[in-house]
Amino acid sequence: MFGFLLKRFGLLIPTFLGVTLAAFSFVRILPGDPVLLMAGERGVTPERHAQLLEQFGFDRPLYVQYFDYLFSALRGDLGQSLVTKRPVWDEFFTLFPATFELSICAIIFALVIGLPIGMLAAIKRGTWFDQSLMGAALVGYSMPIFWWGLLLIILFSGTLGWTPVSGRISLLYYFPNVTGLMLVDSLLSGQKGAFASAVSHLILPTIVLGTIPLAVIARQTRSAMLEVLNEDYVRTARAKGLSAKRVIGVHALRNAMIPVITTIGLQVGVLMAGAILTETIFSWPGIGKWLIDSISRRDYPSVQGGLLMIAVIIMFVNLVVDLLYGLINPRIRHKG
Amino acid sequence: MALLEIENLSVAFATSGGTFRAVDKLSLSVQSNDILAIVGESGSGKSVAMMAVMGLLPWTAKVTADKLNFNGIDLLNLNARMRKKVIGKDIAMIFQEPMSSLNPCFTVGFQLAEALRVHLGMNRAERRKRSIELLELVGIPAPEKRLSAFPHQLSGGMSQRVMIAMAISCNPKLLIADEPTTALDVTIQAQILDLLVSLQSETDMGLVLITHDMGVVAETADRVVVQYAGQKAEEQPVKKLFAEPHHPYTSALLAALPERATSQILPSIPGVVPGQFDRPKGCLFSPRCAYATDLCRTVEPKRAEAALGHALCHYPLVDGEPTKNQKVS
Numbered sequence: 001m002f003g004f005l006l007k008r009f010g011l012l013i014p015t016f017l018g019v020t021l022a023a024f025s026f027v028r029i030l031p032g033d034p035v036l037l038m039a040g041e042r043g044v045t046p047e048r049h050a051q052l053l054e055q056f057g058f059d060r061p062l063y064v065q066y067f068d069y070l071f072s073a074l075r076g077d078l079g080q081s082l083v084t085k086r087p088v089w090d091e092f093f094t095l096f097p098a099t100f101e102l103s104i105c106a107i108i109f110a111l112v113i114g115l116p117i118g119m120l121a122a123i124k125r126g127t128w129f130d131q132s133l134m135g136a137a138l139v140g141y142s143m144p145i146f147w148w149g150l151l152l153i154i155l156f157s158g159t160l161g162w163t164p165v166s167g168r169i170s171l172l173y174y175f176p177n178v179t180g181l182m183l184v185d186s187l188l189s190g191q192k193g194a195f196a197s198a199v200s201h202l203i204l205p206t207i208v209l210g211t212i213p214l215a216v217i218a219r220q221t222r223s224a225m226l227e228v229l230n231e232d233y234v235r236t237a238r239a240k241g242l243s244a245k246r247v248i249g250v251h252a253l254r255n256a257m258i259p260v261i262t263t264i265g266l267q268v269g270v271l272m273a274g275a276i277l278t279e280t281i282f283s284w285p286g287i288g289k290w291l292i293d294s295i296s297r298r299d300y301p302s303v304q305g306g307l308l309m310i311a312v313i314i315m316f317v318n319l320v321v322d323l324l325y326g327l328i329n330p331r332i333r334h335k336g
Numbered sequence: 337m338a339l340l341e342i343e344n345l346s347v348a349f350a351t352s353g354g355t356f357r358a359v360d361k362l363s364l365s366v367q368s369n370d371i372l373a374i375v376g377e378s379g380s381g382k383s384v385a386m387m388a389v390m391g392l393l394p395w396t397a398k399v400t401a402d403k404l405n406f407n408g409i410d411l412l413n414l415n416a417r418m419r420k421k422v423i424g425k426d427i428a429m430i431f432q433e434p435m436s437s438l439n440p441c442f443t444v445g446f447q448l449a450e451a452l453r454v455h456l457g458m459n460r461a462e463r464r465k466r467s468i469e470l471l472e473l474v475g476i477p478a479p480e481k482r483l484s485a486f487p488h489q490l491s492g493g494m495s496q497r498v499m500i501a502m503a504i505s506c507n508p509k510l511l512i513a514d515e516p517t518t519a520l521d522v523t524i525q526a527q528i529l530d531l532l533v534s535l536q537s538e539t540d541m542g543l544v545l546i547t548h549d550m551g552v553v554a555e556t557a558d559r560v561v562v563q564y565a566g567q568k569a570e571e572q573p574v575k576k577l578f579a580e581p582h583h584p585y586t587s588a589l590l591a592a593l594p595e596r597a598t599s600q601i602l603p604s605i606p607g608v609v610p611g612q613f614d615r616p617k618g619c620l621f622s623p624r625c626a627y628a629t630d631l632c633r634t635v636e637p638k639r640a641e642a643a644l645g646h647a648l649c650h651y652p653l654v655d656g657e658p659t660k661n662q663k664v665s
Contacts, residue, residue, distance in 0.1 A: 231436065232431060232433055232436040232437040233436065233437055233438055233439040233440070235392055235431065235437070236431065236437045236438065236439070236499070236502075237439065238392055238423075239390055239392060239423065239424060239428070239429045239431075240423075240424040240428075240450060240451045240454070240502070241419075241420045241421070241422070241423040241424025241425055241451065241454065241455065242420075242424070242450065242451075242454060243420060244416075246454075251439050251442075254439075254441040254442070255439070255440065255441055258441075328441065329440075329441065330440065330441065330486040330488065331440060331486070331488050
């Protein structure tokens with residue numbers, strides 16, 4: 001197990017370097033520069049432009065800028081936003097809890113619905129039940145997030161008026177920010193109706209963000225389950241006289257979870273990408289929306305820092321998933 | 337009353353190309369304290385017949401029988417709840433591939449204890465004690481340590497021993513061993529067979545041994561059923577079968593044993609067992625039979641009397657020579 005851990009940690013180094021390089025070059029490939037965009041329609045004289053670029057350090061050769069960014073990042077310094085002049089680190093962690101809350105809800109939603117759907121479809125393979133579920137999953141997977149979000153808003157917020165259109169909580173409530181998680185803070189505040197309001201604001205974004213992971217998890221669970229159900233050890237379990245519930249829920253599921261867990265880890269990346277769109281549609285004040293704003297302002301440090309943080313989070317989650325994988329699959333654990 | 341009574345058991349699979357009859361009117365019985373060997377080539381429906389007894393066939397299989405009784409219980413019309421009380425407790429089965437028959441995600445101890453809890457309602461301490469006892473019984477050294485081992489840490493022979501321990505955990509009345517030694521090394525094969533036979537004689541259980549190895553049959557079985565293309569070709573006590581096979585197929589199988597070979601070249605049976613699409617008319621063995629006549633190729637044979645090993649043949653062999661089956665009109 002220790003060797004497995006060591007190897008797994010070793011893999012993070014090249015990934016980290018690749019991510020910094022990608023984040024660094026990505027914003028610079030975009031046309032326009034922060035100075036031009038800040039100046040806006042007023043325009044800027046070439047002298048002033050050069051002066052400002054020098055002030056921000058953007059006149060230096062790219063590799064110098066890159067290593068400056070890399071070594072600062074390693075020290076935990078992501079620089080200052082060009083727009084707000086606040087440290088990128090602070091900006092990120094002010095907004096991150098909102099994205100975190102939304103992502104957690106979305107992945108729970110995807111798991112709670114996706115896993116049973118996949119299992120049921122596998123058990124009833126080939127029936128209309130299976131086919132309609134898998135058809136629905138394919139539609140869910142193919143649905144563009146922004147369009148799906150708009151459809152839901154039109155139906156549930158517009159026509160039916162059941163859920164709010166945007167934001168994290170109704171303006172009626174105000175309470176101190178303790179954890180940054182609206183569900184927790186609203187409960188802590190003890191204000192009547194605050195929690196219900198937070199929940200109602202979360203429902204639609206959760207569904208929108210969770211739909212693709214749900215579809216992927218359902219399909220993956222189904223195919224993993226189908227494969228496992230044909231295995232000899234499932235026959236052994238049945239030959240022992242165990243109940244169908246136990247054969248499927250214990251013997252088959254444990255093995256089927258191995259590929260599914262990997263899929264769930266990969267979905268975290270999808271969640272982060274989806275969060276950017278979802279947050280924009282629902283005016284959800286998280287890092288997705290912040291990142292979009294930073295990109296349109298060519299706020300180099302914010303984009304670089306934000307992308308890097310997201311990547312680090314995804315890397316961390318995948319690391320946890322891999323460890324979990326070792327935990328559930330004894331063959332991996334013992335290989336070391 | 338016989339422990340296991342099967343009369344005219346047929347198993348048909350619905351496939352995209354029509355129905356495929358894997359087992360065709362098979363009849364046999366097993367007494368307690370009896371070792372019955374079912375012999376046949378791959379694809380002769382040996383395993384399928386026993387899976388039908390266990391209720392392990394997939395839903396595409398259609399099982400019919402005049403009688404499928406275990407210890408007086410009708411297995412054919414048993415509801416799922418009652419079946420669970422019999423399967424795994426009174427009838428147990430071990431399989432061909434021990435390595436893949438154990439669940440890779442659970443420890444040996446967990447898998448052993450499962451049946452003990454479900455069928456015997458033992459508590460944790462009792463289960464542990466019994467598990468260690470069982471592993472000792474099947475000859476696994478350091479059983480306490482093995483309880484926490486995962487299947488991938490065991491060799492094939494070890495895995496089969498664990499499978500056997502699992503199968504006999506609830507003192508079954510009948511143990512079905514489906515080619516238990518096929519996937520194992522020759523030296524281990526003998527050990528596993530010895531283990532099965534000694535367990536059988538100690539516990540008074542019936543043992544059905546499915547195999548395609550005539551050597552295994554000679555060493556272990558009391559009685560032999562020779563199966564061909566889903567049908568019972570012949571049934572005899574083991575000594576008589578080896579002394580005088582009555583069905584040409586049995587005779588050909590025995591002739592193919594290396595220790596019986598008389599010439600430099602080992603005799604073999606030409607052709608393969610017929611499948612779904614090349615099922616011959618008349619006797620199913622006729623295309624491969626050295627004695628086949630036009631009658632064999634057109635008319636299905638009737639079963640000969642017990643003295644002729646119930647041979648399903650128009651011309652059962654007597655002293656190695658085909659004779660007219662009296663039952664054919």
